[in-house]
Amino acid sequence: MKHPTPIRPQEHAVYSADKMGKSTLFRSDRVMVGLNAFEPGQEHALHTHEGMDKVYQVIEGQGVFLLEGEAVPMQAGVVLVAPEGIPHGIRNTGTERLLVLAVLAPSP
């Protein structure tokens, strides 16, 4: 993809019947901008990134952010920052697809 260009994230979402789908919108050494796409019931289990900060922005749908010891409801529009070393994940608890913008800095 050529940058800068306005991107409609929905047009780049990759859903998979097996597990969370991933797609990449931009990648440099400094940052990776991607999409995490969840069918109802799918999740990205609790995990951490060492030396990387992650920013989530919920594009559409609803579910929960998995944090250490809790599951926090979220829906389109909500942002969450998981600083390096902090466990985080996502589960689609809704009945519709859930699409989340995921920014990692620096790039993995």
Added chain:
Amino acid sequence: MKHPTPIRPQEHAVYSADKMGKSTLFRSDRVMVGLNAFEPGQEHALHTHEGMDKVYQVIEGQGVFLLEGEAVPMQAGVVLVAPEGIPHGIRNTGTERLLVLAVLAPSP
């Protein structure tokens, strides 16, 4: 602000009658996550960041992305990546407030 916690960007927007309003949601050496808030008619003029990539995500409202030699319409939901050294800016050409998530990596 304590992280990670679900953030509703609208609750952290800072609008100013004088010029684009700015607020910061998270900052580390690796990344700065902020909000740019535009009253109708306000703009962030074309500018570049050396050694930093920028990611915009339009939270609400509509306007144009200012790019070199063009102004590209955008609205809520749209993402734009401006790699380092690439001129970019924003103008609120709508009649409502325009709120944009701005992520810079690494942090300025």
